[in-house]
Amino acid sequence: MTAQRTTAAEKIELAVGDGTRMGAYVARPDDGDAHAGVIVLQEAFGVNSHIRNVTERLAGEGYVAIAPGLFHRTGPGFEGDYKNFQAAMPHIQAVTLATAEADLRATFDWLHSQDNVKKDEIHSVGFCMGGRMSFLANSLLALRAAVSFYGARIAPDLLDRAAALHGPMLLIWGGLDKHITPEHRKAVTDALNAHQKTYVNVEFSNADHGFFCDERPAYQPQAARQAWSLMLEFLCSQS
Secondary structure, eight states, X not given: OOOOOXXXXXXXXXXXXXXXXXXXXXXXXSSOOOEEEEEEEOBTTBSXXXXXXXXXXXXXXXXXXXXXXXXXXXXXXXXXXTTOGGGXXXXXXXXXHHHHHHHHHHHHHHHHHOTTEEEEEEEEEEETHHHHHHHHXXXXXXXXXXXXXXXXXXXXXXXXXXXXXXXXXXXXXXXXXXXXXXXXXXXXXXXXXXXXXXXXXXXXXXXXXXXXXXXXXXXXXXXXXXXXXXXXXXXXXXX
């Protein structure tokens, strides 16, 4: 096991192409060297402590990581309660394809502009809603690779984007997930196969939706550890 790097974290604000301003959480190694970049894409509960923790962990592994606040138009700084999904619904529903694309471009452009980011080694990682956004980002941006943890509504909403994927995809699912059915998961891989895209498809049979998050009742520690290791290996192998 390699030693974790010392890191620095901060909140920043990005200018988005539609004229809005978006908050984001950034963590990076503080060694001054150039590193790969990664966009960390939130669940429905905002850029909360879990997403900030993932961002910091990725920085510790040697990435410049940024988590954009995708609800900045309706709920800047929103951090939802895992027991109250309904409170997140107005913010989720306000995220359109056009606004998501604008936010993803702004985040990618910020990473690309940083002196300590390797321009051709930018990735995305997302969870639930963010898993769908990671798939979208890979179709929109020149990503080296992308990871989707239990990406909700990739099927059917984004199947037409499969042909445009830039980098390989790692798809991680929970076998006990009632929100994303086996039929939906198969539809995603069928679309990738149809367009001869490179992907890795992993199902943790004993894990439910949200299993990676240690703040949720569905947290499955063993599956979360294995998924993290798999994700790191996948991203490293694309460098």
